[in-house]
Amino acid sequence: MEAVSARGWPPLVCEQLGDWRLHASRGYSGRGNACWPIGAPDRPLDDAIEAVEAWYRARSLPPLFRPADLPATEALRERLAARAYGPRTETLVMTGGLVADEAGGVILADAPDSAFAEVFLSTAADPEDAAERVEAVRRLAAPRAFARLEIEGEAVAIGAAAVDSGWAGIFGMRTLAQHRRKGLARRIIAGLSAFAAEAGARRIYLQVEASNTPAIALYEGLGFATGYRYRYWTRG
Template sequence: MIDPATLEPLADDAWPARERARLGGWRLNASSGRSMRINACWPLEAPDRDPEAALDAAEAWFAARGLPPRFKLTDGVFAPADLPERLSRRGYGPVKETLVMIGPAEGRDDPAIRLTRAPDAAFEAVFTATAGDPEDGRERLEALSRIPAPACFARLDIDGAPAAIGAAAVGGGFAGIFGMRTAPDHRRKGLARRVLLALLAEARDLGADRAWLQVEADNAPAIALYAEEGFEPAYAYRYWIKTPA
């Protein structure tokens, strides 16, 4: 369906961290410490030094920024091959399994949905209202504003008030779907589906043939929604974090 080694670099570039660095094929991302994707090391290819030295350097890099070290290990795409064992010996363990789903960039236009190239105040209002942690919401909004062009932001208003939103980053023939949120008073009305389809239609116009998205493995309602629109699980990843002694 898709080689994770092809898609993962696109995923990293589509949701850029505030600060980025490299240890050879290991990508270091740091922001405010909330969203794991932009506060983790992505060991996609071999590091530029001995693996144990690379682990030392990655831990030091996060420590210098006041952040806990995290490693994002994608099924079949991490180097060296024994990295899980090396992390286990250092007291790390896997958490938060996430699925990457792939589907066609096929949607439909919806005249009720406003499409913009940057998030506006109304988009941000919905995003903030649906964030359980204000700091987490702020960090993710900052990441949304860093999505490279071409990007698309969708907002659906109900009775003059913003009700549902979503965003897409387009690159390498793919559209990455992010920030799908629905205001609490408007959930279970099919609004998320309308936003998704509008984003997919716009992404195709921007050159995408296929789309990908990331969803937590235990989020059954979201997985079912995406499956109905032709998305299938392609692979999974997990974060490795320090576990209590």
């Protein structure tokens, strides 16, 4: 799951340190600017941490680690804590089956258009962070689909999916504030599920911050459950 989700959010730059993946973009979204310690590094743990720190410093980015809260990363998390790192932004990795709900009106495309980007940017608190996320969405690997719903010709809800190894990752779910709580996100996921089934996916995964209780309630209502969690480890 970690390997699939790492491939599912392509950064501008990706290098490897053994089984660790080093992602770098423009410094905003965590997934696009963090070390993903998926397996074992190619050197002793402290040396690997120092190599990651040097790699990010060379790119004028703060060192950031994204270990899953699983037994396999316990030693790394202990070493990070000993080096004055601390965790933030708890995030759930939720999984579930394809959603066979009503998807009436969902428009699917194989690339994000200006309407998709406009909804994404207009619902963001930080425009620079949102712009980096839109760039990442544009890099999603095929097979992929971009969904939107329109009301009176205006795009009001969006989402994207990319299929890899039987999994469909769901990304970029956004709804304009004045159109929330109308079931639009549910229809978007149903439309993306139909695409995913045709592309060979059997299951869906998505990532949502633990503080986003409305989104978690939506996903749980669609049958999704938390598989595991991760947090970002950084200094300061």
